[in-house]
Amino acid sequence: xxIAIASGKGGTGKTTIATNLALSRAEAGERITLADCDVEEPxxxxxxKPHIVSSEPVTVQKPEVIEDRCTGCxxxxxxxxxxxxxxxxxxVLIFPELCHSCGACSLLCPENAIIETPRNVGIIEKGSTxxxxxxxxxxxxxxxxxxxxxxxxxxxxxxxxxVIVDAPPGTSCPVIEAVKESDFVVLVTxxxxxxxxxxxxxxxxxxxxxLPFAVAINRSDLGMSELTRYCxxxxxxxxxxxxxxxxxxxxxSRGEMIIHALPEYRPLFDSCWTEVMRRHRLPxxxxxxxxx
Amino acid sequence: MxxIVIISGKGGTGKTSIVASFxALAGEKALADCDVDAAxxxxxxxxxxxxxxxxxxxxxxRILKDACVACDSxxxxxxxxxxxxxxxxxxTAESVPSVNPIYCEGCGLCVRICPAxxxxxxxxxxxxxxxxxxxxxxxxxARLGIAEGNSGKLVSLVRQKAREIAEKEGLDYVLVDGSxxxxxxxxxxxxxxxxxxxxxxxxxxxxxxxxxxxxxxxHFRIPLLVCVNKWDLNPSIAEEIExxxxxxxxxxxxxxxxxxxxxxxxxxxxxxxxxxxxxASRDIRALWDMVRAAL
Numbered sequence: 241x242x243i244a245i246a247s248g249k250g251g252t253g254k255t256t257i258a259t260n261l262a263l264s265r266a267e268a269g270e271r272i273t274l275a276d277c278d279v280e281e282p283x284x285x286x287x288x289k290p291h292i293v294s295s296e297p298v299t300v301q302k303p304e305v306i307e308d309r310c311t312g313c314x315x316x317x318x319x320x321x322x323x324x325x326x327x328x329x330x331x332v333l334i335f336p337e338l339c340h341s342c343g344a345c346s347l348l349c350p351e352n353a354i355i356e357t358p359r360n361v362g363i364i365e366k367g368s369t370x371x372x373x374x375x376x377x378x379x380x381x382x383x384x385x386x387x388x389x390x391x392x393x394x395x396x397x398x399x400x401x402x403v404i405v406d407a408p409p410g411t412s413c414p415v416i417e418a419v420k421e422s423d424f425v426v427l428v429t430x431x432x433x434x435x436x437x438x439x440x441x442x443x444x445x446x447x448x449x450x451l452p453f454a455v456a457i458n459r460s461d462l463g464m465s466e467l468t469r470y471c472x473x474x475x476x477x478x479x480x481x482x483x484x485x486x487x488x489x490x491x492x493s494r495g496e497m498i499i500h501a502l503p504e505y506r507p508l509f510d511s512c513w514t515e516v517m518r519r520h521r522l523p524x525x526x527x528x529x530x531x532x
Numbered sequence: 533m534x535x536i537v538i539i540s541g542k543g544g545t546g547k548t549s550i551v552a553s554f555x556a557l558a559g560e561k562a563l564a565d566c567d568v569d570a571a572x573x574x575x576x577x578x579x580x581x582x583x584x585x586x587x588x589x590x591x592x593x594r595i596l597k598d599a600c601v602a603c604d605s606x607x608x609x610x611x612x613x614x615x616x617x618x619x620x621x622x623x624t625a626e627s628v629p630s631v632n633p634i635y636c637e638g639c640g641l642c643v644r645i646c647p648a649x650x651x652x653x654x655x656x657x658x659x660x661x662x663x664x665x666x667x668x669x670x671x672x673x674a675r676l677g678i679a680e681g682n683s684g685k686l687v688s689l690v691r692q693k694a695r696e697i698a699e700k701e702g703l704d705y706v707l708v709d710g711s712x713x714x715x716x717x718x719x720x721x722x723x724x725x726x727x728x729x730x731x732x733x734x735x736x737x738x739x740x741x742x743x744x745x746x747x748x749x750x751h752f753r754i755p756l757l758v759c760v761n762k763w764d765l766n767p768s769i770a771e772e773i774e775x776x777x778x779x780x781x782x783x784x785x786x787x788x789x790x791x792x793x794x795x796x797x798x799x800x801x802x803x804x805x806x807x808x809x810x811x812a813s814r815d816i817r818a819l820w821d822m823v824r825a826a827l
Contacts, residue, residue: 249543249570250543250544250570251542251543251712252543255737280713280715280718280744281541281542281712281714281737281740281741281744283542283737286736286740319641319644321590321638321639322639340637341611342611342612342637342639343609343611343639343641344640344644347609347641347645348641348645379714381714381747381748382748382751382752383715384684384715384716384719386713386715408712408713409543409544409570409713410569410570410683410712411570411678411679412568412569412676412679412680412681412683412717413683413716414713416634432799433575433576433798433801434548434572434575434798437570437575438572441569441570444678444679445679448678448679449634449679462795464799489765493733493735493736493738493765493766494735494769
């Protein structure tokens with residue numbers, strides 16, 4: 241089973257929940273893989289301190305012109321929807337950062353003058369801790385195409401045991417790439433106006449994708465009641481509430497796991513897992529009735 | 533006119549609260565909320581929308597059922613796995629493939645190779661952008677549609693509109709609220725800016741992410757100012773961050789203390805500058821003075 245931890249707003253506690261949920265289940269004897277899909281700013285390794293055993297480049301296909309064959313007809317520039325190719329005075333200029341690797345230019349070139357060669361956009365690292373398997377991606381500095389790296393991480397995580405995905409913040413392409421094909425999504429938020437507003441966007445996204453989900457509230461006792469009212473009115477279940485405890489923030493700042501630094505919080509993650517499992521076993525249409 | 537972009541690498545470090553405070557402190561300025569897939573600045577600046585326009589970042593393919601001959605060449609050619617048979621993959625007389633608009637990246641290859649000319653290629657509305665007035669000046673912001681891509685193009689549009697307003701009205705600054713991360717929307721929000729202010733927090737994650745932001749700023753050769761927010765949560769990591777930032781050529785513009793007034797101001801839908809003149813409010817004033825002096 242694949243569980244994605246996501247949020248509209250950044251810094252609400254995705255990584256905290258992903259790592260503590262993963263490690264607590266692994267320590268309970270389950271087979272767990274943690275997949276860090278926040279490839280722009282991956283942080284799970286700071287907390288889990290995995291031993292990395294392999295590191296491989298993530299590549300995309302980029303066009304390359306075989307000058308001898310090129311007649312400068314300009315078709316490649318015309319068919320590129322991303323403005324990654326310009327043909328000026330019969331000379332082809334390629335802007336690799338803008339390329340989406342769709343293959344249109346090479347397939348449609350009448351002279352077969354465009355070949356595709358791999359270009360590195362990031363790396364993928366695999367490893368493990370004593371208890372769990374670990375995989376993360378890192379987007380190279382200055383690259384735009386994080387979804388490609390995320391896709392590679394998701395595929396590398398495989399489907400042995402349970403996979404817990406730490407998604408990037410937001411609601412657009414990188415997040416969709418991270419959460420798609422998940423069996424369940426946990427949306428993390430906090431009871432602030434920013435947290436609530438961004439949750440409504442994230443809920444829109446997971447509903448559009450048709451994925452079953454529930455909400456986790458971090459710093460739950462900040463005292464803004466609109467968040468729980470919103471969840472109630474939308475029929476959204478809250479399956480985890482972590483209180484606003486300065487000791488949690490301090491342990492986090494040092495890269496420590498909550499379940500180890502503050503073991504009194506471990507049962508929160510155990511019951512969150514139970515709630516995820518209970519919902520996942522129900523067909524989507526039955527979820528709401530059953531919970532009620 | 534100077535363009536100041538506030539980013540953070542790591543999310544939730546207080547970017548938007550600091551941009552809102554700068555809005556209250558800076559003189560003549562235009563505001564741009566470039567965190568288009570989770571825009572929050574409007575929640576504290578209470579803008580009144582005076583203009584709105586649809587944003588289309590590209591086209592999407594759509595298979596015309598009646599013309600499709602189910603040859604499957606589009607499925608084989610699409611690199612984004614965006615075309616499939618919805619119902620189990622069995623080809624029947626009625627069954628033709630369809631395009632999943634969420635996965636379609638609008639490359640148009642299927643449209644061009646379809647032997648039956650059975651694929652339409654139409655501009656898709658990905659969101660909308662707004663020009664608003666606020667008590668601090670004009671603001672350009674946007675909303676990306678649900679599960680839409682193209683956030684980079686929308687970011688560029690929002691910035692461009694804010695710059696146009698600032699130039700037309702002879703304003704001194706454009707303040708840009710960026711998004712977390714270092715990818716497409718962040719790059720779209722920083723290229724060509726005068727200075728980046730990176731807001732981070734004194735945690736190992738904040739440090740790790742800030743170092744990637746400083747590499748990004750270096751890659752595009754944009755001056756970088758660093759601010760550690762909530763610095764007193766872990767003073768020794770705050771200091772490590774500042775030292776490493778300096779080693780990478782960034783300047784340290786200030787520190788903001790941990791202060792619940794920042795969250796309370798947000799709940800009151802105001803800036804911390806107007807909420808109080810103590811604590812973090814004072815730190816942010818000092819930070820703004822340093823940012824202004826650095827320009």
